[in-house]
Amino acid sequence: MSAYTDTAAVPGAPVPVLSYSPVVLSVPGRPVDLHVRVSAPATGTELPVILLSHGHGGSNHLSSLHGYAPLADFWAAHGFVVLQPTHLSSRTLSDALAGAPGGPFFWRSRAEDMTHILDRLDVIEAAVPQLAGRIDHGKAAVAGHSLGGFTAGLLLGARVTDPDSGEEVDLAEPRIKAGVLLAAPGRGGDVLNGPMAKAIPFFKVIDFSTMTTPTLVVAGDKDDSRHFTDMGPDWHMDPYTLAPGPKTLLTLFDAEHGLGGIAGYDVAETTDENPERVAAVGRLTAAYLRTRFHPGDDAWPTTRDALTTGAKPWGRVASK
Template identity: 45%
Template sequence: MITPAPSPAKTVAIKPVTVPTGDRAVPLQVKVTAPAEGRGLPVIVFSHGNAWSMDGYEPLVDRWAAAGFVVVQPTHLDSRRNAIGFDDPRFGAIWRVRIDDLHAVLDHLDAVLAEAGDLIDRADRTGVALVGHSWGAQTVGTLLGARVFDAQGTAGEDFSHGGAKAGVLIAATGTGDSLTPFAVGHLPFMRPDYSTMTTPALVIAGDKDQSKMSTRGPDWFLDAFDLSPAPKRLLVVPGGEHTLGGIAGEAVSETTDTDADRVALVADAVTAYLLDALGRDPDAWSRFRADTEAVEKASFQHKD
């Protein structure tokens, strides 16, 4: 069980921590955010959306750390700080590098925590979850068992990782049968096969999220739930667009639906789900759902 930190909880952040990798264009670095006190802390490895970095998503990360999680944030190769655009010859393989990044973090988690002060002694490495937003959600999905269809509709390699006990997909890419011409030309890997995503997961989507990558409407972001096997949970956030109120940061340019309450809803949903899924508090999700539905903030579905 988690030993609660004092209230209000103090958090600490350590960066950069370099993770060993193979042949990567630039070193893989992560930021680690955690409660200043407490032991037996579960771990979230978070995969950012396109162009972001380990320095984004503080509205989520700080709230998770205050709730008792250690959060590890890698900077993927597509981060804007690496200046690898769509026309760069390396871009076509970045989706694979992202997957390798998460594998590297999970495989070297002890070393990462050891470099981040006393977290090697305070974190529970048996309670690890993956969380991702947008492109990061598709990346996380592959480690939970999803595969990627090629142009002929054949499912590709299995990238699943047993180190992840549960996951959360926030605004995850839908199936690839409705990609726009731009997406087909630049992001052909956006063709997930969720039928093999067997790891327990929560899917979060906004009911106003209209992607420029798909000709479908907001229902595109429900595919990760609709097409994957149980056990799964779904949270649909009313009024939520792609950044769901501003989860990547306060007043960032990508946010078109600024709403601090919406951000808190997403953060607290992840906390409640993972406390349940990782066996820390088996009633956390049911309490969160009941409290949320009582004020009509969101809608829920589940598959067991």
């Protein structure tokens, strides 16, 4: 039975979650092995995959497979297999990789991690107890927060001109059928005039015009990233504004960069802590992906209307 025909996929009816880590993948040329956390519902088959890319973050462990539990737990409880790599940019690896080529942000390697994971889905499935035979290898999505949103954007088709070589880099992953960008960075060029702009030159050369994969862009209307730009919260809406359709924009009311605290439970650096907002983000993103993978399913319009209309809407939605 497909997960989408049982309670595993019904918003509000979660099932127990199995979590296993680390699954260790050896990748030729990578300075350390790729460690992945796997979270999956205890029941259901034909389960779609969400690749979740962590942000750079200020905390020691959120920028690794140990972060983003509020989203990973929710998605897994509602019918998805969530795969969380520890990218080379993680603070958990900063001592071991000090001075390594591509550091400290490893923008290219981060996207390549996801391709390696898709290449080894059968290995991951076999390594995790009770998961074998339950993944639908043809249904993969990518999600990412902050710098992870930049990573996800590359996999969805956005391109970057390598600031060192001048080469246009295409890291699009055709096996990924949908995406969710959470507080992702926006356009480059002259709008990147904040004090951190010089530290991240690859932000200056992003091109969203080639990002054609269906994507839900989630942005907070109070996410004012002055360290990068004085453009205001609209900057984080650029992956919607500047990319071709089909795209959907979810603007969350009163949300800052943490979107209520998606990076972890009780995270001290969350400036807009709101567990209800985090729950709304989980429900909306899960519903969006569910309907993307099953176009006849009404999860997205039903959840969208329930959470963005009425007396207490969490945000507003636009589509193109």
